Amino acid sequence: MNAGAETRLGFVGAGRMGLPMVRRLLAAGHRVRVAARSAAAREALAREGAHPVDGVREAGPAAAAVLVCVFSDDQVREVCLGGELVERMPPGSVLVVHTTCGPRTIEDVAARAAPRGVEVVDAPVSGGPHDIEAGRVTLFAGGADDAVARVRPVLRAYADPVLHVGPAGSGQRVKLVNNAVFAAQIGLLSDAARLGTRLGLDEAVLMEALTHGSAASRALSGVAARGSVARFAQATGGFLGKDVEVVRTLAAELGGDLAALDAAFGSLSGAAAVTTRCTR
Numbered sequence: 001m002n003a004g005a006e007t008r009l010g011f012v013g014a015g016r017m018g019l020p021m022v023r024r025l026l027a028a029g030h031r032v033r034v035a036a037r038s039a040a041a042r043e044a045l046a047r048e049g050a051h052p053v054d055g056v057r058e059a060g061p062a063a064a065a066v067l068v069c070v071f072s073d074d075q076v077r078e079v080c081l082g083g084e085l086v087e088r089m090p091p092g093s094v095l096v097v098h099t100t101c102g103p104r105t106i107e108d109v110a111a112r113a114a115p116r117g118v119e120v121v122d123a124p125v126s127g128g129p130h131d132i133e134a135g136r137v138t139l140f141a142g143g144a145d146d147a148v149a150r151v152r153p154v155l156r157a158y159a160d161p162v163l164h165v166g167p168a169g170s171g172q173r174v175k176l177v178n179n180a181v182f183a184a185q186i187g188l189l190s191d192a193a194r195l196g197t198r199l200g201l202d203e204a205v206l207m208e209a210l211t212h213g214s215a216a217s218r219a220l221s222g223v224a225a226r227g228s229v230a231r232f233a234q235a236t237g238g239f240l241g242k243d244v245e246v247v248r249t250l251a252a253e254l255g256g257d258l259a260a261l262d263a264a265f266g267s268l269s270g271a272a273a274v275t276t277r278c279t280r
Contacts, residue, residue, distance in 0.1 A: 001064055001153050006030060009154065010059030010066035010089075012079050014045060017098070017125060018069035020132040022050055024158035035059045060089040065096055065151050069125075072242060073101035080109045091117030094151050098139075100124040100176070102246050103169035106142070110168050119147035120168050123155065124175035132158045139163065140178070142170035176250070179243040180258065185219035186236070190229045203228050 001007045011034045014022050025032050026049045034050045035058065036042045042052035053059055056079050060066050066089060068079055076099050079085060086095065086109075095118055097106060103122075110120040121143035131137040139159040141148050148164045155162050165174045189207070192215075196206040207224040210216065223232040251258050 001150050007064050007154055008062055009033070010063040011035070011050075011069070012056050012059055012066065012085070013069035013071075013075075013099075014041075014050075015069070015071075016129055017132065018067075019048075020129050021067065021069060021098075021158050023048060024132065024135060025154070026050060028157040030154065030157070033059050033063065055083075057084040057088055060085050060087075060093075063089060063093055065094040065154055067096045067098060067154075069098040071099065073099075073105050073246070075099070076101045076105055076109070081112055086113045086116055086118055089113075089116065089118050094119045094121055094143075094147050096120075096151055096155070097122045098125050100179070100243055100246075101172060102250070103172045106169045106172055119144060119150075121147050121151055122168055122171040123151075123159075123162070124171050125159075126175065126178060136160050140165050140171040140174040142166050142172065142174075143168045176243055176247045179240055180247045182219055183240045183244050185217055186223070186229065186233055186240075189220060189223055190233070193229045 007030045009025060009030050009032045011018065011022055011025070011032050014034050014036065022032055022034055022045070032050045033053050034045050035056045036045055036052045036054070042054070045052040066085065068076065070076060070079060076097060080095065080097070089095065095109065095113055097109065097120070106120065106122045113120050121141055123139040123141040125132075125137055125139060127137035135158050137159050139155055139162045141152075141155075141162055141164050143164075144167065145164070148162075152162050163174075165171055192210075193203045193206070196203060204224075204227040207220065207228070211220055211224050222236070223229050226232045226235065248258065
């Protein structure tokens with residue numbers, strides 16, 4: 001899969017994150033078969049220049065790689081284990097999972113794919129749709145050296161950097177730790193906002209000022225853009241919440257806990273709950 005050369009690809013999950021990926025792939029000159037359930041979605045994808053297909057199983061035939069960008073662990077299992085996607089992919093092709101899910105799910109998908117001669121790369125995303133549109137979203141890629149090398153030119157259509165962090169499943173492990181730290185930072189910012197209020201400071205003014213100091217971080221920038229920790233926590237809680245639960249489960253299975261991170265998660269949950277109550 002050479003950069004600048006047309007590659008036949010399959011795509012599952014052209015939603016909030018997936019659609020800008022598809023657009024970048026098309027702009028890079030690739031041919032993309034996109035699974036879509038409804039006639040309206042298929043018509044919209046055709047207008048984008050993609051080749052819409054009716055169902056996940058039709059995304060794989062003749063594809064050098066199939067990219068999966070759905071929301072949850074259960075959806076990854078449904079797409080990759082519940083149908084014929086892998087069985088219809090040609091030997092030597094690569095299945096790329098962009099969804100943040102449990103490492104065990106990736107291991108199960110890899111076990112299903114291996115007898116077919118299909119490699120699996122887990123490449124969860126750090127960033128949002130605007131980063132994908134700009135071609136600068138971060139990918140934590142786990143998989144065999146050769147498999148990651150083969151799909152890297154395709155992934156570079158929308159991702160920079162593409163970080164190879166280890167064998168299959170490693171991408172998920174790095175992303176889950178990343179999101180645990182990010183969630184904890186938001187929790188700490190919630191405590192900081194309460195301290196600022198007690199000191200008589202306006203929260204929005206405080207958060208914007210902190211972005212110019214040594215406390216600056218991506219979490220703080222996101223909070224400052226929305227004006228309060230509570231609004232940012234509410235906006236991101238659906239995505240972070242599922243990942244934090246996976247991290248907690250993995251930590252428990254390893255016989256440990258998340259120590260100081262758990263206290264910060266509690267602050268994050270409290271901040272999100274405040275906004276939920278205020279917007280009902």
